[in-house]
Amino acid sequence: MANHLHAVLFDLDGTLLDTAPDMAKAANRVLADYNLPPLTAAHIQANTSYGAKGLLTAGFGTHPLPSDMTMLRQRFLDYYEQNICEHTALYPGIAALLDHLDATQIPWGIMTNKPGFLTDMLLPYFPHLMRAHAIVCGDTLPLAKPHPEPLWYSCECMGVNAAQCAYIGDIEKDMIAASAANMAGYVAGWGYIGEADRPDKWDAHGILRHPSELIRHLSPSA
Template sequence: MTRTIPMQAPRAILFDLDGTLADTAPDLAAAVNHLRMVRGMEPTPYAILRPTASAGARGMIGAAFGLTPADEGYETLRLEWFDRYQSAMAVHSSLFDGVPELIEGLNAAGIAWGVVTNKPARFTDPLIPQIGLAHAGCVVSGDTTPHSKPHPAPLFEGAQRLGIAPEQCWYVGDDLRDIEAGRAAGMVTVACAWGYCGAEEPLGWGADYLVATPHDLLRAIQAATAAQMNALVA
């Protein structure tokens, strides 16, 4: 963890999905490599695709085909990739090691939790129950509000659905956009180094915490809670 002084204890934890709670890269990569193979192309190595998973279609198609959203042919690939991914979203996707225990710890401590992702609802809604997150207190998808991260609107929506003020929430993610969104929403921000993280080192994102494992996150929450309780009785 980068911070030694505990921040304000959370009443709720909001999580990004891909690369934070769930390792979805295998199915995302399989979908984009299917597009390559039907075009007679060799699959792109998984090691190249995995770091781009949190960037969705923009990241995957960029890595596999070298195209940006401004390029001709990108939109056709994006729509085809969406359809292929939707047909096989939970074949190899699963929660990261330690995430079930983290969620159990939050439930035991009476801390609300939910999901705020840029993933469209057409994928989020069926995927969430398939990978063991059906009991999330809220699920905010990339098209739930008029804006997606790094805009804070989805985080405000998540906090509102939980009935908790944004400043009493922590936001956890594996992408710079997550930290930017959390900061803009006035939340304590947590960068999770176990995620995909992209090309930029999370140490430079300016998050309040940088944690290596879900267990480290739970320890940070427990430390902040204990410090707040001690301050109240001092």
């Protein structure tokens, strides 16, 4: 499978975009509302890909979480929406990889668990990402990752066979989803992988240390 990839799907946070500075800022504003200290660098690295719940759970630590997590998450989303792209940036090498995919006519898309309204706000800051053949978010369908349905739907939108598509992500849940969808899963080794994570133990086809390493797995005739 790895030598016959004709399409690529990417996770967003921790794979295409380094959103940690802005997401952590929003989480820290919530924590400050509860008189809690800001997140550590290790907390941010290990939890950004898990969104509001991951960051805030880490930030509260041994302190009890509020009973209304919906309210807590909404407060985070409100803060994040206010400053969604102050320091967020494409990871080094992503623009060149996407240019290569476009030049070789290899379809590619984005499949993220980020809510659709935030994704729609963020992507226009990055013209490269607006060229995606499909953009599927965590609330596009009733089911989100690690269920394979959003990956299948993304492939359907791109008009490609899932068995000839790779999914690139930075957490184990991404690899579980790829495997369930019968897709080749590759770990974005530059993403939000915490010190306790063991990506070598995840059900992945490989760990990419730089975006350019994906190119050798693509079919030259795609």
